[in-house]
Amino acid sequence: MNQAQAKQARGGISIRNVSKIYDPEKTAVAAVLDCSIEIAPGELHVICGPSGCGKTTLLNAIAGFHSITSGEIYLDGELLCGPGKPQATPGADRVVVFQNGALFPWKTVLDNITYGPVIQGRMKKEEARDVARDKMVMAGLSGLENSYPGELSSGMARRVEIVRALVNDPAVLLLDEPFRGMDDLTKSIMHESLLEIYDQTQVTFFVITHDVEEAVFLGSKVSVMTTRPGRIKESITVDISRPRDYRVLTTDGFRGLMGEVVDAVHDEAQKAFEAGEREIA
Amino acid sequence: MLTGFALFFSIWLLAVDVFQFWRFRYMPGLAEVVEEWTARKPQYGISLFTSEYYSHIWVSTRRVLIAFTFALGLGVPLGLIMGWYVKFKEFTFPVFETLRPIPILAWVPLAILMFSSEEGPVIYLTFLSAFFATTLNALLGVQSIDRDLVRAAYCLGSSRADVFRHVVIPGAMPYVFIGLQIAMGVAWFSLVAGEMIAGRFGLGYLVNTAYTTARYPTIVIAMFTLGFIGWLTSALIRMVGNRLMQYRARVLSTG
Amino acid sequence: MSADTMATAGTTQELGQSSPFGSPGAPGGGSKGGLARFRESVGTTSLVRGVIGMVVFVVFWEVATRLDEWAGVSVPFLARLPPPSSVVEAFFDLLGTGGFWQSAYLSFARVMWGFGVAMAVGIPFGLLMAVSKTAKAICFPPFELLRPIPPLAWVPAAIIFWPTPELSITFVTFLGAFFTVVINTVGGAEQIDRRFLLAARSMGASKRTIFRKVLLPATLPSIATGAVVGMGITWQVVVAAEMISGGGQGGSTGAGGGLGFLIWNSYLGGAIPHVVVGMIGLGVAGYLSSTAVRILSVKLMPWRRAT
Numbered sequence: 001m002n003q004a005q006a007k008q009a010r011g012g013i014s015i016r017n018v019s020k021i022y023d024p025e026k027t028a029v030a031a032v033l034d035c036s037i038e039i040a041p042g043e044l045h046v047i048c049g050p051s052g053c054g055k056t057t058l059l060n061a062i063a064g065f066h067s068i069t070s071g072e073i074y075l076d077g078e079l080l081c082g083p084g085k086p087q088a089t090p091g092a093d094r095v096v097v098f099q100n101g102a103l104f105p106w107k108t109v110l111d112n113i114t115y116g117p118v119i120q121g122r123m124k125k126e127e128a129r130d131v132a133r134d135k136m137v138m139a140g141l142s143g144l145e146n147s148y149p150g151e152l153s154s155g156m157a158r159r160v161e162i163v164r165a166l167v168n169d170p171a172v173l174l175l176d177e178p179f180r181g182m183d184d185l186t187k188s189i190m191h192e193s194l195l196e197i198y199d200q201t202q203v204t205f206f207v208i209t210h211d212v213e214e215a216v217f218l219g220s221k222v223s224v225m226t227t228r229p230g231r232i233k234e235s236i237t238v239d240i241s242r243p244r245d246y247r248v249l250t251t252d253g254f255r256g257l258m259g260e261v262v263d264a265v266h267d268e269a270q271k272a273f274e275a276g277e278r279e280i281a
Numbered sequence: 282m283l284t285g286f287a288l289f290f291s292i293w294l295l296a297v298d299v300f301q302f303w304r305f306r307y308m309p310g311l312a313e314v315v316e317e318w319t320a321r322k323p324q325y326g327i328s329l330f331t332s333e334y335y336s337h338i339w340v341s342t343r344r345v346l347i348a349f350t351f352a353l354g355l356g357v358p359l360g361l362i363m364g365w366y367v368k369f370k371e372f373t374f375p376v377f378e379t380l381r382p383i384p385i386l387a388w389v390p391l392a393i394l395m396f397s398s399e400e401g402p403v404i405y406l407t408f409l410s411a412f413f414a415t416t417l418n419a420l421l422g423v424q425s426i427d428r429d430l431v432r433a434a435y436c437l438g439s440s441r442a443d444v445f446r447h448v449v450i451p452g453a454m455p456y457v458f459i460g461l462q463i464a465m466g467v468a469w470f471s472l473v474a475g476e477m478i479a480g481r482f483g484l485g486y487l488v489n490t491a492y493t494t495a496r497y498p499t500i501v502i503a504m505f506t507l508g509f510i511g512w513l514t515s516a517l518i519r520m521v522g523n524r525l526m527q528y529r530a531r532v533l534s535t536g
Numbered sequence: 537m538s539a540d541t542m543a544t545a546g547t548t549q550e551l552g553q554s555s556p557f558g559s560p561g562a563p564g565g566g567s568k569g570g571l572a573r574f575r576e577s578v579g580t581t582s583l584v585r586g587v588i589g590m591v592v593f594v595v596f597w598e599v600a601t602r603l604d605e606w607a608g609v610s611v612p613f614l615a616r617l618p619p620p621s622s623v624v625e626a627f628f629d630l631l632g633t634g635g636f637w638q639s640a641y642l643s644f645a646r647v648m649w650g651f652g653v654a655m656a657v658g659i660p661f662g663l664l665m666a667v668s669k670t671a672k673a674i675c676f677p678p679f680e681l682l683r684p685i686p687p688l689a690w691v692p693a694a695i696i697f698w699p700t701p702e703l704s705i706t707f708v709t710f711l712g713a714f715f716t717v718v719i720n721t722v723g724g725a726e727q728i729d730r731r732f733l734l735a736a737r738s739m740g741a742s743k744r745t746i747f748r749k750v751l752l753p754a755t756l757p758s759i760a761t762g763a764v765v766g767m768g769i770t771w772q773v774v775v776a777a778e779m780i781s782g783g784g785q786g787g788s789t790g791a792g793g794g795l796g797f798l799i800w801n802s803y804l805g806g807a808i809p810h811v812v813v814g815m816i817g818l819g820v821a822g823y824l825s826s827t828a829v830r831i832l833s834v835k836l837m838p839w840r841r842a843t
Contacts, residue, residue: 065432092438102433106451106528115447116437148528168437285677304697368585375586376593382768382822384775386796387815390803394616466684473686474776485689489780492692500692508685515684 010076011171011204013039013062018071020057030229031057034071037223037232041076041171044198044205046219048212048265050272054230055208056099059174062206063096064088075171092116095165096174101157103149109136109160110145116168128167135163139197155186159193166201175207179214188246191217199243212265216258217249224264227272234264309497317498325496327487327503337503341476341483342510345468348404352411352464357457360419365449370420377416385410385471389478403475403483410471411464418460422453455529458522462515469511484510594620618809623816626809636798640817643774643794646702647825650709651770658714658766659759662721666755667747672722679718687712687773691780705777712773713766720765724758725751757840760833767829771822775799795821 020032032054039045047055061068062080064087072082080088088094095116096102103112113136114128123131136142139159149157158178165173178194179187191214198205209215215222216238224234238257240248248254290311298310317323321330328334363370363377385406392402430452434444476485484507491499523530601619604610618626630636665672687708694704728751736750778796793801795814802810834840 063432063436090432090435092436094436096433096436098429098433100427100429102427102429104430104433104448104451106454106526115434119443119447120438150528164437283677285674286681288674289678289681304699307696308693371582371585372589372592374589376589379590379819381819382771382826383815383819384772384796384822386772386776386779387799387818389779390799390808390811391617391815393803394808395613469684470686470688470772474688474780477688477691477780478776485686488689488692492695497696504685504689504693507689508682511684511686 010041010202011039011043012041012076013037013045013172013204013206014072014074015039015058015062016072016074018058018061018073019069020054020061020066021069024069032061032068033229033231035225035230035232036071037235039204039206039221042202042204044207044218044220046207046209046215046222047225048209048215048222048261049225049230050210050227050265050269052272053225053227053268055225056176057230059096059176059206059208062088062172063094063174064090092120092168093170094172094174095168095170096176097158097161097165097178099176099178099180101149101154101161103157103161103164105149108146108148109141109152112149112160113164113167116164120168132163132167135167136160138200139163139193153186154182155190158182158190162194162197166197166203170203172204172206175205177208177210179211180209187214192245194218195242195244212258212261213249216254216261217244222261224261225268227268227275233268236260236264309501314498314501318502325491325499327491327496327499334502334506337482337484337487338506338510341472341485341507342514344400344404344483345407345465345472345514348407348472349411349465349468351408352415352468353461356412356415356460356464357419360416360457360460361423361445361449361453363416364420364423364453365445377413381413381417385467386474386478389475393479399481403472403480406475407468407472410467414464414467415457415460418463419453419457422456422460423449425456426452454522454526458518458526461518461522465515465518466511469507469514473507618812622809623812626807626813627816630810630813636813636817639793639795639798640821643778643796643818644821646705646709646774646778646794647767647770649706650774651713651767653706653710654713654717654766654770655763657710658717658762659721662718662759663725663751663755665718666722666725667751679715683715683719687769688776688780691777705774708777709770709773712769716766716769717759717762720758720762721755724755724761727758728754753837756833756837760830760837763829763833764826767826768822771818771825775818 015035015037018032018035019030022029022031035058037045037047047058049055057066060066062073062075064080067086068081069086070083073080073088075093079085103109104115107115110129110132113132114123114125117123117128117131118125133142133145136145139162141156141159141163144152144156144160149160152160162173162175162178179190182190194205195218205218207215207218209218219238222236222238223232224236225231226233236257240251240253240257294311296305297308298312317325318328319330320328323331326333327337363373388406388409389402392405396402396405426449430448431444434448439447472483473485473488476483477489480486484503487503488500488507491497491503597614597617598620600611600614601617604615661675665675690708690711691704694707695701698704698707732750732754733746736746741749774794775796778794779800795818799811799814799818802808802814
């Protein structure tokens, strides 16, 4: 396998029978129960489900922010976590874009973006800055180098965070409800922006959302999760070709797929509502 | 705003000098105080023109600065470490919290036993009160950091030390500076108390001595001087904090 | 506690607590009980560590103060302090006598009076300034002028003004807490989300109703903070005032005059372990009062249970 192909084959995630149970000895609260998902390298995979169903738990398990109780997760054939190693080690191969934004407020945009490569020792500061500036231009963020995160709009801040993640050349980009709380107009622009970035890279995207339209618009594959304890109810392949733009939203194919996902999600949403589930904000 | 001051001073003037209300007649009058403070040859020895005034100010300020520096140098690192290394906190916090509620002045006898010098006990007391405030706020500062920032740093490839340097320290700064302002306030509080009991020279000592030697206007001069310097030192800290944390000022002003 | 439960507590803690990420908590509202119990099991290890810390501290204290007796080595600074063992003796000594409890009661009464008046005057004063712009414009400047003056600097002025020493001590104590309570009240009232007030108004509430049903409850958390902090300050001031002004109505026997006076008197009389007992007593009293205020404030704010 040559270099390009080897690079292309990065980012395949295998989640096998993963469960996360809090306080297993006493109250045994199950967040996630027996989930299995196969994600191909370079795929844009979306997990869609109602509030509190455990989607973030799965993401956190892959990222290494907490442990799993049983099952295994593999990245490109290597064990991230499983029996004997209940918690993965966080690392720059699986960078996260957080729900409420996690740009360092005390660093400028440029310093935020260059943080990863510099701290890992992969690049010197000047080199990192050049790379960062290029990426910012590509993402339409030029001019913001010396701004602080507090000065940015949410859309821009989110894009900066995505650039900050991608500059590390990760195998997987994990996005935790990245556009939650944005107004619809900003959201649709962010969707197209994200897809543009996705199309340019070979990185696997692992996206979490509760928005069905967003899930089908973005995803190559959508896994529907049940309400707590979260199980994978259904996996729906979105066979709409890329690149996709907003015109896709009104096609019959798109609406049909949305219908499938909505059917799968709706019952779960109802159950979640009745149980008074809350997002862990 | 001027009305406020005007009202206050006129009430003072009226109550003491003009009407001599009840107990107010025993108080030093506004005119008396101002006259004394601005006199070239003050009747009771302390005014803007006497060097003794400034030496008292300097003695007190110097004590506070020394004590505050120690409190900052020990308290901030300790608080940050206690906030970040949970195990360490579990061992040390109970002892800390047991000592903290003891009123500072209750330490006076022990302080006198511990330090044979004259300045020692007063500086120690001042240090102690500032130290508790500084440490506690640094600790709270670390705990206030959005955990997502810590997680982000880790998934960008940081080591534990990196996270401490790049996330914990800057993230705790707002609280640390609040703590320093509080610490400065309590430092002056403790200093005055210490000087009144166990000190020589200084503004607190001046307040006490002026009272025992019946130099009433001097009491008021010393009081207001204390108030002013206390305010000034806190304001300075606030200014330094704002400088260091410019990113807070530049927040998008919508919403 | 059996070895098994300890081990579990240890492992759970490894993943949940000493990890800097913390756990996001169990999802959903229905598992509140589970989460609380989960936290409890983690608590035992930290309790053990806390106890170890205290023990180490006491042992170090004993050794440092006794070293000159045992080995002829004098630890700098610490050598002349009383060792814990002598403090324990003095503890039993003092607690038997009526004098100690009388002093404690006296200090406590002073604290209560000062604190009570500070709250009774401070809260309305703070609310007034928050509600009325004119009141604030007039009252705030002189308030801010006087606030930085350390409370103890007021002692001579208070003694001159008030007819009895007791009143002067109470006044100074009042001042200490007063400024804190007011500042916190004003700050809290001004930080209320405008939308609460607008919502009430759009539902047709009168100014009076808005004050009682919106402003007041919304300011309670800040008032509570001011109260807890103010309580702490009150104890500081009482002790200081007692030491400075010679104990008020106490005699030189140390039977009256409050704990501050007791400490000073014991020091003068060379009974240093008694000093430490007094210190500990004050620490405990201060802690208990702050906790009492905190518990009371939580009772007054049932909606905060969720946080």
